[in-house]
Amino acid sequence: MPPTPLRVAIVVFDGFSELDTFVTFGLLNRLSAAGWKAELVAPTARVTSMNGVTVDTPQPLEFANEAAAVVFAGGLYTRAIAENSAVIDRLALDPLRQLIGGQCSGTLLLARLGLLADVPAATDTASKPWMIQAGVRVADDTPFHARGPVATAGGPLAAHYLATWLMWRAAGLDQATQALNQAAPVGLRQDWTDRLLSVVRPFVPDR
Amino acid sequence: MPPTPLRVAIVVFDGFSELDTFVTFGLLNRLSAAGWKAELVAPTARVTSMNGVTVDTPQPLEFANEAAAVVFAGGLYTRAIAENSAVIDRLALDPLRQLIGGQCSGTLLLARLGLLADVPAATDTASKPWMIQAGVRVADDTPFHARGPVATAGGPLAAHYLATWLMWRAAGLDQATQALNQAAPVGLRQDWTDRLLSVVRPFVPDR
Numbered sequence: 001m002p003p004t005p006l007r008v009a010i011v012v013f014d015g016f017s018e019l020d021t022f023v024t025f026g027l028l029n030r031l032s033a034a035g036w037k038a039e040l041v042a043p044t045a046r047v048t049s050m051n052g053v054t055v056d057t058p059q060p061l062e063f064a065n066e067a068a069a070v071v072f073a074g075g076l077y078t079r080a081i082a083e084n085s086a087v088i089d090r091l092a093l094d095p096l097r098q099l100i101g102g103q104c105s106g107t108l109l110l111a112r113l114g115l116l117a118d119v120p121a122a123t124d125t126a127s128k129p130w131m132i133q134a135g136v137r138v139a140d141d142t143p144f145h146a147r148g149p150v151a152t153a154g155g156p157l158a159a160h161y162l163a164t165w166l167m168w169r170a171a172g173l174d175q176a177t178q179a180l181n182q183a184a185p186v187g188l189r190q191d192w193t194d195r196l197l198s199v200v201r202p203f204v205p206d207r
Numbered sequence: 208m209p210p211t212p213l214r215v216a217i218v219v220f221d222g223f224s225e226l227d228t229f230v231t232f233g234l235l236n237r238l239s240a241a242g243w244k245a246e247l248v249a250p251t252a253r254v255t256s257m258n259g260v261t262v263d264t265p266q267p268l269e270f271a272n273e274a275a276a277v278v279f280a281g282g283l284y285t286r287a288i289a290e291n292s293a294v295i296d297r298l299a300l301d302p303l304r305q306l307i308g309g310q311c312s313g314t315l316l317l318a319r320l321g322l323l324a325d326v327p328a329a330t331d332t333a334s335k336p337w338m339i340q341a342g343v344r345v346a347d348d349t350p351f352h353a354r355g356p357v358a359t360a361g362g363p364l365a366a367h368y369l370a371t372w373l374m375w376r377a378a379g380l381d382q383a384t385q386a387l388n389q390a391a392p393v394g395l396r397q398d399w400t401d402r403l404l405s406v407v408r409p410f411v412p413d414r
Binding site: 018019021022023025026027029032038040050051052055056122123140142143153154156186187189192199 | 226228260350360367396399
């Protein structure tokens with residue numbers, strides 16, 4: 001039986017953080033044999049990262065509305081984008097059928113989309129004042145937090161936790177473990193995998 | 208006094224691994240305020256990654272010959288590239304004035320360039336048979352190894368170690384620590400930074 005395709009939209013804008021984006025992208029695509037496909041999604045056909053890498057983004061922003069999971073990477077201009085209705089109004093996400101994650105300043109977009117409500121959110125130090133101004137409860141010193149289908153991660157390398165949570169939630173613990181083992185440093189696989197799983201475990205519901 | 212520019216070439220080809228490439232790229236560019244600039248370098252003006260992301264690579268391959276540090280990312284076709292003299296002959300690296308790193312199958316290119324000699328090399332499981340066939344001493348179960356100015360890393364997330372080693376070697380422990388702290392997950396910064404430093408510490412010469 002062919003695997004069920006699981007499409008993931010990683011939403012990026014000009015100024016996007018390469019670590020936020022490609023740690024998640026690379027880890028999730030480790031599940032390609034299981035039918036996962038993570039793709040970059042943007043309002044324009046090309047975007048340029050915070051350190052000057054220009055990437056093609058053939059998938060339109062609306063792809064996010066149909067994806068099984070959506071991740072908002074952080075970036076230099078996220079606060080301005082959160083105030084840009086012409087962009088935001090193209091997004092119609094649904095936590096009843098989608099897993100949704102925000103990374104660093106990407107959590108501002110979750111707030112703008114009304115997805116955080118009163119849930120505490122992880123974010124990075126630079127984004128914290130804007131989060132508070134947007135009425136979000138910031139979880140201090142927290143690398144990762146999730147309630148139900150919405151997760152937030154703070155600090156670029158916390159992308160490892162966001163990817164781990166998505167894999168565990170949508171593909172199960174065995175597949176997540178296998179994917180992390182394949183990506184982890186040789187000789188330290190179990191150590192890396194155990195550490196990543198331990199941080200997200202409190203946020204994965206018992207089945 | 209303006210910081211001394213330090214240019215890093217991250218060499219990629221079609222089929223490149225996003226984790227190998229952008230973990231290193233993102234971490235090294237955390238030192239941009241100190242004058243570091245990591246750039247993607249390729250034999251063509253655009254390359255497409257193993258999971259289908261097309262990126263612009265305006266810097267020519269020869270940029271690597273002038274950079275202070277050069278990293279070879281792993282990818283799907285590295286073995287074929289190692290046998291392609293039209294590509295390899297454009298590279299003239301010099302370990303007397305450059306730091307040089309290979310990641311996963313990227314270590315094959317270090318072997319092809321004669322940079323490994325009899326130094327044991329870290330690599331990933333898939334690349335190991337090709338490394339042995341190329342006459343390289345593979346260091347089993349080793350996430351990271353360096354002798355002098357040449358380092359190898361095995362497993363995509365071992366890119367964290369390669370970047371840490373490069374920063375420590377070229378910018379010193381304080382700057383490396385600061386950059387890692389900024390990138391690490393909120394609330395777990397010291398934990399991540401200490402772990403990354405501890406793996407590469409045996410390979411950094413006393414000053």
